[in-house]
Amino acid sequence: MINNEHYSQENQGPYEYFDIKNFELEYGGKIANCRLAYSTHGTLNEAKDNVILFPHMFSGTSKSLEAYVGEGKALDPSKYFIIFPNQIGNGVSTSPHNTDDVSISMCDFPQISIGDDVRAQHELLSQQFGITEVALVLGWSMGAQQTYEWAVRYPEMVKRAAPIGGTAKTSDHNTVMVEGLIGALRTAINFNDGNYTSCEELDKGLCHLAVLFSAIGVSREFYAKEHWRDAGFESVEQFLVDFWKAWFRPMDPNALVTMLDKWQHADVSKHTGGDIAAALGSIQAVVHNMPFEQDMMFTDLECREDSAMIPNCEHKPIPSTWGHFAMFGVFPQDFGYIDGQLKELLAVST
Amino acid sequence: MINNEHYSQENQGPYEYFDIKNFELEYGGKIANCRLAYSTHGTLNEAKDNVILFPHMFSGTSKSLEAYVGEGKALDPSKYFIIFPNQIGNGVSTSPHNTDDVSISMCDFPQISIGDDVRAQHELLSQQFGITEVALVLGWSMGAQQTYEWAVRYPEMVKRAAPIGGTAKTSDHNTVMVEGLIGALRTAINFNDGNYTSCEELDKGLCHLAVLFSAIGVSREFYAKEHWRDAGFESVEQFLVDFWKAWFRPMDPNALVTMLDKWQHADVSKHTGGDIAAALGSIQAVVHNMPFEQDMMFTDLECREDSAMIPNCEHKPIPSTWGHFAMFGVFPQDFGYIDGQLKELLAVST
Numbered sequence: 236m237i238n239n240e241h242y243s244q245e246n247q248g249p250y251e252y253f254d255i256k257n258f259e260l261e262y263g264g265k266i267a268n269c270r271l272a273y274s275t276h277g278t279l280n281e282a283k284d285n286v287i288l289f290p291h292m293f294s295g296t297s298k299s300l301e302a303y304v305g306e307g308k309a310l311d312p313s314k315y316f317i318i319f320p321n322q323i324g325n326g327v328s329t330s331p332h333n334t335d336d337v338s339i340s341m342c343d344f345p346q347i348s349i350g351d352d353v354r355a356q357h358e359l360l361s362q363q364f365g366i367t368e369v370a371l372v373l374g375w376s377m378g379a380q381q382t383y384e385w386a387v388r389y390p391e392m393v394k395r396a397a398p399i400g401g402t403a404k405t406s407d408h409n410t411v412m413v414e415g416l417i418g419a420l421r422t423a424i425n426f427n428d429g430n431y432t433s434c435e436e437l438d439k440g441l442c443h444l445a446v447l448f449s450a451i452g453v454s455r456e457f458y459a460k461e462h463w464r465d466a467g468f469e470s471v472e473q474f475l476v477d478f479w480k481a482w483f484r485p486m487d488p489n490a491l492v493t494m495l496d497k498w499q500h501a502d503v504s505k506h507t508g509g510d511i512a513a514a515l516g517s518i519q520a521v522v523h524n525m526p527f528e529q530d531m532m533f534t535d536l537e538c539r540e541d542s543a544m545i546p547n548c549e550h551k552p553i554p555s556t557w558g559h560f561a562m563f564g565v566f567p568q569d570f571g572y573i574d575g576q577l578k579e580l581l582a583v584s585t
Numbered sequence: 586m587i588n589n590e591h592y593s594q595e596n597q598g599p600y601e602y603f604d605i606k607n608f609e610l611e612y613g614g615k616i617a618n619c620r621l622a623y624s625t626h627g628t629l630n631e632a633k634d635n636v637i638l639f640p641h642m643f644s645g646t647s648k649s650l651e652a653y654v655g656e657g658k659a660l661d662p663s664k665y666f667i668i669f670p671n672q673i674g675n676g677v678s679t680s681p682h683n684t685d686d687v688s689i690s691m692c693d694f695p696q697i698s699i700g701d702d703v704r705a706q707h708e709l710l711s712q713q714f715g716i717t718e719v720a721l722v723l724g725w726s727m728g729a730q731q732t733y734e735w736a737v738r739y740p741e742m743v744k745r746a747a748p749i750g751g752t753a754k755t756s757d758h759n760t761v762m763v764e765g766l767i768g769a770l771r772t773a774i775n776f777n778d779g780n781y782t783s784c785e786e787l788d789k790g791l792c793h794l795a796v797l798f799s800a801i802g803v804s805r806e807f808y809a810k811e812h813w814r815d816a817g818f819e820s821v822e823q824f825l826v827d828f829w830k831a832w833f834r835p836m837d838p839n840a841l842v843t844m845l846d847k848w849q850h851a852d853v854s855k856h857t858g859g860d861i862a863a864a865l866g867s868i869q870a871v872v873h874n875m876p877f878e879q880d881m882m883f884t885d886l887e888c889r890e891d892s893a894m895i896p897n898c899e900h901k902p903i904p905s906t907w908g909h910f911a912m913f914g915v916f917p918q919d920f921g922y923i924d925g926q927l928k929e930l931l932a933v934s935t
Contacts, residue, residue, distance in 0.1 A: 406809065407809070407811075408800070408809065411800045411808070414796050414825075415793070415796045415797045415799075415800045418792075418793035418797070419769075419772070421789075421793075422769070422772075422774060422789040422790055422793040423773065423774065424773065424774045424775075425774075439771075439772040440772055442768075442772070443765070443769070443771075446764050446768050447768070449765075450758070450762040450764070450765045455756075455758045455884065457758075458756065458758035458761070459756065459758065461757075471757050475761065531881075534805065537805075537809075
């Protein structure tokens with residue numbers, strides 16, 4: 236085990252734990268005590284029908300997108316009971332660096348799937364809270380992958396779904412892109428097949444990952460029009476250091492690799508023998524699919540193909556030069572736009 | 586010095602050397618004996634006006650694009666005297682791993698610019714061959730950067746220019762992308778600030794670089810339509826291993842970093858105090874600017890901006906799902922298309 240304050244209650248909390256004993260994994264093996272960390276906002280009503288589930292993106296935690304919660308916002312805690320689960324392996328829930336399972340050493344943490352996360356979240360909702368209906372599942376990027384998994388795996392339970400900047404199955408192109416992201420850590424000096432002794436040793440690899448994200452995470456136009464200035468940065472170099480590198484440097488590389496591997500293998504067609512149309516065709520939720528118009532990671536074109544296979548779906552691209560990272564809402568107009576879109580979806584009757 | 590057979594006469598030759606003593610570099614410092622390796626095809630005519638200069642792309646050599654030379658092709662050696670110079674630092678010309686300059690250790694090879702290459706090539710043409718006029722300068726990617734540098738630096742000498750899949754100045758977005766490529770080597774296990782003892786030690790870093798190229802080097806459509814099958818590969822994995830990794834694994838990492846740094850700093854507006862319009866406006870050559878329609882590295886949109894600033898320019902995008910790597914001509918139709926475009930440009934009177 237490695238102590239990493241980045242994932243502490245102080246930095247990512249408050250969060251609580253829901254423990255699942257002998258949690259069996261899709262790819263085989265099990266976690267003796269799978270601790271699913273989560274946070275909630277608002278109050279579960281008596282009918283238990285005011286639930287919003289908001290799984291997080293790659294490298295995120297339950298805290299990352301809390302800004303979307305607030306009175307007057309779409310995710311209004313005076314109306315909704317909003318649950319932010321932490322991904323298995325994200326550094327807060329059971330993860331390579333924090334597991335006390337003696338059968339799992341840090342470097343051979345088992346392979347986790349998006350399906351594992353969604354099953355664990357389902358146990359949290361049903362067993363901890365007795366929830367049988369979710370008004371909205373939403374998520375960005377890997378959060379969108381979890382959203383699709385929810386809508387396909389539990390079609391009767393999910394009333395509305397908002398996959399934001401993500402696809403139901405990782406495309407071959409996205410797969411090689413993620414292989415490049417994984418490589419930033421796996422081939423980095425001191426990674427040592429995951430057997431490092433402190434995250435500081437991996438600083439070069441973490442910074443390299445940050446640079447790769449800076450190249451594909453926003454749009455070309457963002458750089459061409461120097462929109463980093465509007466975000467308060469004085470140079471591209473400062474944007475790289477104070478935004479991208481500052482984000483990744485405190486993190487645990489094995490946690491990041493665990494999540495990237497999950498991302499790479501996301502595929503709801505596992506449920507239908509590889510038939511993606513059948514999988515998406517089984518969705519009962521009202522879906523508003525919200526890609527980012529200038530996304531280089533999950534393109535609007537790819538997302539459009541998903542939309543066409545979902546029975547009750549509106550395709551609603553988000554315009555922003557921040558591309559894939561518009562969801563961060565660094566520009567108030569992006570935040571407001573997305574919040575407005577979520578209000579619209581929540582107003583749809585099902 | 587490290588022996589690397591990849592750069593030998595057997596593998597990259599035949600090539601000859603043109604030696605430049607005390608070659609002064611744009612960024613300062615000098616190379617005591619700068620050996621510019623080059624190959625030629627065809628015969629220089631008496632008027633010395635049948636010259637085609639074809640500088641190479643990143644990670645290439647004088648041999649990389651020889652397939653474009655042949656009877657009946659645009660670059661017909663029965664008509665033209667075709668010169669393929671090797672970039673300084675490419676592994677064949679004076680490079681980190683092969684320099685016998687005692688003042689330069691392998692890991693602190695001086696920073697080289699595109700301008701250095703073009704000045705060295707100019708010395709080769711003028712001093713070795715007495716050439717004062719070039720019928721066509723063409724090049725792909727970093728070759729396009731050298732083409733632009735030639736057309737701006739020696740406007741009266743260059744009659745026709747074909748920048749293919751490259752820009753006159755590296756954009757900010759391209760700069761961070763290249764920073765990501767450099768990182769694959771600089772942060773790799775065993776790189777040790779360039780002080781490695783054999784290239785084999787850097788195999789993980791070289792393979793990682795290859796994966797990054799596989800993600801941005803071709804188009805999304807190439808993967809979506811599985812066009813790697815048409816190139817003779819049986820899986821994406823085989824395409825990664827037998828095409829991309831096989832290409833980079835034999836190479837010298839310091840040579841690759843030297844070239845990437847050059848790429849990152851390419852900028853013809855150095856000649857005009859930062860005024861790119863003035864630099865491109867000074868070009869006298871007939872220019873056919875040929876971006877690749879689906880290029881993710883140098884986009885058609887970026888290249889279009891260059892075209893608009895060049896007095897005598899036609900913008901002629903190349904359609905191929907191979908994207909930036911259509912120039913390799915793996916698909917015969919791409920090779921034929923580009924060859925046809927070059928014939929058209931060579932037929933333009935100046």
